[in-house]
Amino acid sequence: MPKRNPYHAGPVTDHFDGLRFRNVENEPETDRSLGDVLRWRRAAPNTPWPRALEVSPVVPETRVAGLRVTMVGHATVLIQVAGLNILTDPVWSPRASPLAFAGPKRVTAPGVTLDALPPIDAILLSHNHYDHLDIATLRALHARHDPLIVTPLGNDVIVKRHIPAARTIARDWGEHAEVAPGAQAHVVPALHWSSRGVRDRRMALWGGFMLRVAGRQVYFAGDTGYGTGAIFRAIYARFGAPDLALLPIGAYDPRWFMAAQHTDPDDAIQIMADLDARAAIGIHWGTFKLTDEPRDDPALRLAAGLAARGIDPARFVALQPAESFTLD
Template identity: 45%
Template sequence: MRITRRRLLATLIGAAAAIGVPSIWMSSMKTYDGPVSDHFDGLHFFDPDGAPPKSLAEVLRWQFGGGRQRFTWPDWVPSPYADTPPPQVDGAKVRFSFVGHASWLIQTAGLNILIDPVWSMRASPFSFAGPKRHNDPGIAFEKLPRIDIVLVSHGHYDHLDVATLSKLTAAFGPRIVTPLGNDVTMHEADAAIKAEAFDWHQRVELGNDLAVTLVPTRHWSARGLFDRNKALWASFVLETPAGKLYIVCDSGYGDGRHFRRVAEAHGPLRLAILPIGAYEPRWFMRDQHMNPEDAVKALADCGAEQALAHHHGTFQLTDEAIDAPAIALGEALDAAKVPREKFATLKPGQVFEI
């Protein structure tokens, strides 16, 4: 196959924007500067129980090697649902509205919390290249209630969208909680963003008897050629009146120890939000992204009573078909003899309540 310069450029931009392969553009952003720890060597963060990110040679092998099977998604796959959330949800009730990909609105105890909000058309630093939406956000931006808190898990473009964060800041001025170093990215883009950065295992009081703890997850981070793993990544344990919620925005499975440790340290868990998409080809993706079979094992490991699936159906980051994650999740649940209703797959705009 002849690799044209244009195709190579488009491929690398898309891979860098969506899955964190080091990008081809120069990164001049400031990065985190802090003390050495058991997961920071003074320059780079690392997961002692994880795996290093793939190399540029490996991404080229994936993109241009022989035998690749990539399913082409339809240009536009609208969801039949669209949510108009209430101004707030009080008491012990928790309302989950699926925005799309890894973005959620969680309403409980009078506070409105967004997870990894992305309202942009592309998960990319560019408007002309990179993974493009295949459906609208499940909540139109103008239909959002007042946003009090935003949790941003890491710096990949399908999770940290500075355009959306700036728009949220202008509209609501929310408090933004994120792992170490991602605040630098946000402040470099927009000094008005109220970003606060925390380390793994730090617990943050949010008000109204809500709190969040940042916990290790099997992933990594990059936004440019020279900032690989210079910002931290995390999952979240959100304490609510209805119980603890385990929010995993991006993670590989490994041997499951990350999930078992959360169960040991923070259980019992009322509900887990787990990723099920962006997993093919497995040789390339398995260290950083779970497939549905992995997600079912992660649910068993963390011991949550209920799970919601996400990280599928909005941005095509990898090679599987648009409906493959949901179909494979059902099959994996059946094989594990887990009732399908215990691990629900929503479409953008659908709502789940506990």
């Protein structure tokens, strides 16, 4: 067993024991055993995804005065707000994997090519899983834009091992970083876990972000389960209602294995309600096949869940790559 954390050396807290981080107290356990994984794979249904779906990439405006988000794919979203350009969990690689020849392969090409991106001011990096922290993409973005990378504790070390000149700021839950004058990225809890290999589980912190810019608030959940809902009610109590929430709606089946770590569409609708978010965007679906549900199931279930609650479907949209959402 490892006796030293390779990413973070800091004081013991209510969610760090000196070696590993853990989720908020009284929330479901996210650790899974090898036996659990084998049980899942033995019973996995045959739900093939398309090999590829056509995407016509768009060219975003250089700057946007208001608030607009453009879906690149999976958890990668371009947020344009008050003249700032911010990316979430950027992945342009063909696979979400440490290997170039194996692992989940893209079904949808990025909705914006790397060359068509506007100047990127900052990146919000939620955790270190390969479908969220992609070194090849971060290298390309660093070379083109030299963006500030804001991330929970420990992930900065991973980035700088590969990109020594990268500008990184690591923060704990409850802390924030200035991404530009008058613009703050607050790191908030998520119910998830982390690892880049077999021996570093939960040694770097995971989280979401509340981005506050020019009187606007955008919540990016990263990867999270719903749990008791307490973390979302606490976010609302601290920040009030966000103008826009970027909420994961995919990678949720089977529920016995995934519920503690990944929300499904019904959970995401409840998060929107807990936050009293003005609008929401469904992310983390339809690009990489990570779990058992069919490719279009998250969008269909989201639409059904909104209808069952009598919520205007325009308030919570499952964006496809290259689609945008503008909030007046």
